[in-house]
Amino acid sequence: xxxxxxxxxxxxxxxxxxxxxxxxxxxxxxxxxxxxxxxxxxxxxxxxxxxxxxxxxxxxxxxxxxxxxxxxxxxxxxxxxxxxxxxxxxxxxxxxxxxxxxxxxxxxxxxxxxxxxxxxxxxxxxxxxxxxxxxxxxxxxxxxxxxxxxxxxxxxxxxxxxxxxxxxxxxxxxxxxxxxxxxxxxxxxxxxxx
Numbered sequence: 001x002x003x004x005x006x007x008x009x010x011x012x013x014x015x016x017x018x019x020x021x022x023x024x025x026x027x028x029x030x031x032x033x034x035x036x037x038x039x040x041x042x043x044x045x046x047x048x049x050x051x052x053x054x055x056x057x058x059x060x061x062x063x064x065x066x067x068x069x070x071x072x073x074x075x076x077x078x079x080x081x082x083x084x085x086x087x088x089x090x091x092x093x094x095x096x097x098x099x100x101x102x103x104x105x106x107x108x109x110x111x112x113x114x115x116x117x118x119x120x121x122x123x124x125x126x127x128x129x130x131x132x133x134x135x136x137x138x139x140x141x142x143x144x145x146x147x148x149x150x151x152x153x154x155x156x157x158x159x160x161x162x163x164x165x166x167x168x169x170x171x172x173x174x175x176x177x178x179x180x181x182x183x184x185x186x187x188x189x190x191x192x193x194x
Contacts, residue, residue, distance in 0.1 A: 003143055006171050009037045013044035021104035022055045022096070023047070024143075028135045028166070029092055029126045034080050036166060036175075042078040046089070049074065057102035060093040091125040099123075108145050114153030117145075133157050137167035 005018045007027060016023045023043035031039035047055050049071050050063075060068070068090060072082040079085040093102075100106040107124070111117045114136065121132035137157035139145035151158035157165050163177035 005040075005142060006169055006175070007036065007040035007166050008044070009172070009175070010041050010044070013041040016044045016047065016054065020054050021107075022057055022093075024138070025092065025096075025104050025107070025124070025135070026055060026089055028131060028138070029088060029124075030079055030085060031131075031166065036169075039079070040166070042072075045076075045078050046072065057093040057096040057104060060090055061097045061102075063090065065090060088126045095123075095125050108139055108147075111145075111147050113147050114140075114150035117147055117150065118153040134165045134167055137165065141167050142170070 003018045005014050005024075007017055008014050017027055017040060018024075020043070026043045026046070027040040030042040043055055046060075047053065050059065052059070063071075065087065069083045069086040072078040072086040072089075096102055096104055096107075103109075107120050108117055111120065117139070118129075118132055118136055121127050121135055122129060124132070127135070133153070133155045134157050136150060137154040140150040140154060140158060151160075154167075156162070157167055162168055163174060163181050165178065168178055169175050
């Protein structure tokens with residue numbers, strides 16, 4: 001992986017997301033209940049606070065949980081709920097260590113089909129179906145990971161030329177379109193009582 005992503009809207013954070021599979025997974029994990037840019041800047045902030053240039057699943061998994069929660073809680077906090085998200089990040093890293101020897105890219109490396117990739121992503125702690133589909137679409141649309149059937153497995157998020165999620169953000173213009181889509185979807189859900 002070595003591409004330029006524009007999810008954090010911060011050059012240093014986006015550079016890390018584009019070269020580090022673990023940073024991309026952690027950013028996706030953090031992308032809930034906070035603005036997207038805040039979530040995807042999180043991996044860079046965590047790495048800097050750990051005194052590292054990159055994230056390492058073994059290091060994070062082995063970190064003292066209270067100290068790791070304190071690290072994410074430093075101002076500015078990595079997330080609105082830094083303590084609980086610290087636990088989730090460590091849980092994800094422990095799973096990667098146990099299942100993939102800490103190699104986040106092994107989640108998708110050599111996978112045979114979009115269906116299998118979706119299954120693997122859904123097995124990650126903190127990744128439900130929707131989050132897994134969005135990440136699968138990000139892998140396919142921006143990171144060149146395109147096993148057979150990846151668009152179908154990603155559902156609506158895999159549709160070309162759509163602006164539904166982080167998978168579609170390539171700069172400020174597309175970010176604006178994704179935000180508009182999300183606002184419309186929220187308004188429609190609210191109007192229908194959902």
